[in-house]
Amino acid sequence: MAKSRTFSIIKPDxxxxxxxxxxxxxxxxxxxxxxxxxxxxxxxxxAKKFYEVHKxxxxxxxxxxxxxxxxxxVQVLEGEDAVAAYRKVxxxxxxxxxxxGTIRKLFALSxxxxxxxxxxxxxxxxxxxxQFFTDADITG
Ligand code: CMP
Numbered sequence: 186m187a188k189s190r191t192f193s194i195i196k197p198d199x200x201x202x203x204x205x206x207x208x209x210x211x212x213x214x215x216x217x218x219x220x221x222x223x224x225x226x227x228x229x230x231x232a233k234k235f236y237e238v239h240k241x242x243x244x245x246x247x248x249x250x251x252x253x254x255x256x257x258x259v260q261v262l263e264g265e266d267a268v269a270a271y272r273k274v275x276x277x278x279x280x281x282x283x284x285x286g287t288i289r290k291l292f293a294l295s296x297x298x299x300x301x302x303x304x305x306x307x308x309x310x311x312x313x314x315x316q317f318f319t320d321a322d323i324t325g
Contacts, residue, residue: 189265193260
């Protein structure tokens, strides 16, 4: 499998608890390379657009308000089959179902405050990366 990229967000519940470095250590230990990264505050419009696919779900309003309340760290990760590799490292969306050693098992507070987001397909990875980074921002 060739190298590919995925998009990651370290969410406010993790940045608030000063866990960025610990999350990154798990990412890097899994063989993924952080090839772009920045700490930003999402605007309401950015968060609504990013999570538009969930706009009819009951948790959408709370999700947008949580994601805009405090800083996030947006990242591009590179590695073999990066989307699948990162999903494995993140663990299940609900931390109660996440496997031992995964980011969500280690750090997540709840299904809503689940510490990280990762793209669910290579197609969405390309779309999500382009919402926050240009090609010039991404180094090898
Ligand atoms: P994420 O991978 O960022 O994608 C959508 C987010 O919605 C998810 O992680 C959770 O943080 C949040 N969320 C809140 N409640 C739910 C729920 N019941 N099911 C799925 N996602 C939820």
